[in-house]
Amino acid sequence: GVVYDVASDTKGRIWIATKAGLYRYLAGQLKRFTRNDGLPSNKVLSVAAEGSVVWIGTPKGVGALSGLAWRRFTRDSGLASNEIAVIGVTPWGVKWFGSARDGLTIYRGQ
Numbered sequence: 155g156v157v158y159d160v161a162s163d164t165k166g167r168i169w170i171a172t173k174a175g176l177y178r179y180l181a182g183q184l185k186r187f188t189r190n191d192g193l194p195s196n197k198v199l200s201v202a203a204e205g206s207v208v209w210i211g212t213p214k215g216v217g218a219l220s221g222l223a224w225r226r227f228t229r230d231s232g233l234a235s236n237e238i239a240v241i242g243v244t245p246w247g248v249k250w251f252g253s254a255r256d257g258l259t260i261y262r263g264q
Contacts, residue, residue: 155174157171157172158171158173158198159198163207165206166180167179167180168180169203170201171201171210173196174188174196174197175188175193176193176198176201176210192219192226193217194210194212195213195215197213200240200241202242203243204243204249206220207220209241209243211252212237213236214228214237215228215238216228216241216251232261233251233259234256237256238251239253247262248262249262
């Protein structure tokens with residue numbers, strides 16, 4: 155399939171953003187996450203890790219996985235766009251969510 159982005163977290167997990175969902179690779183095991191697991195969309199355009207929290211950008215907003223729980227962020231939550239193509243996380247915890255059409259959102263929350 156199509157791979158859009160790859161990131162690793164502090165627990166040694168590799169996260170892979172694809173057209174068919176988010177994949178986690180750890181110790182030879184590959185697990186797929188989809189909308190059924192709480193993702194905003196099956197198409198994951200970007201992924202970034204902040205410690206053990208994983209942030210994903212999709213055409214339908216941002217998802218954040220912490221432990222077993224997903225949180226969702228959309229334009230209604232304050233994003234400049236629902237279509238997030240790139241995510242950057244600074245060393246001090248500020249998240250940058252970029253859209254190809256509607257600009258940039260800076261998020262300082264957890």
